[in-house]
Amino acid sequence: MVRTTSTPLYLGDDLRARAEDAARSAGASLSAWVREAIVERLDRQAVIADGLAAAREWEAEHGPLSQSTLDEAQRELEDVGILPRRTA
Numbered sequence: 482m483v484r485t486t487s488t489p490l491y492l493g494d495d496l497r498a499r500a501e502d503a504a505r506s507a508g509a510s511l512s513a514w515v516r517e518a519i520v521e522r523l524d525r526q527a528v529i530a531d532g533l534a535a536a537r538e539w540e541a542e543h544g545p546l547s548q549s550t551l552d553e554a555q556r557e558l559e560d561v562g563i564l565p566r567r568t569a
């Protein structure tokens with residue numbers, strides 16, 4: 482069994498209302514919805530960190546990645562929601 486602890490979160494009224502609406506729409510409690518959001522964010526950060534480490538390793542062996550390769554990787558990460566879309 483996973484031990485849980487209470488952690489106060491200080492949210493503005495608008496953010497709390499939006500989160501409560503999102504949780505309700507998902508059929509979840511606010512606590513469950515926030516936990517899931519935190520897990521998703523941590524997983525996304527882990528994917529980014531792993532990708533950056535792999536890119537550094539590749540570059541150490543083969544030299545710098547081309548700008549076109551970096552741009553393509555950016556687009557792919559945006560397409561799958563790992564990174565937010567860049568604005569022009």
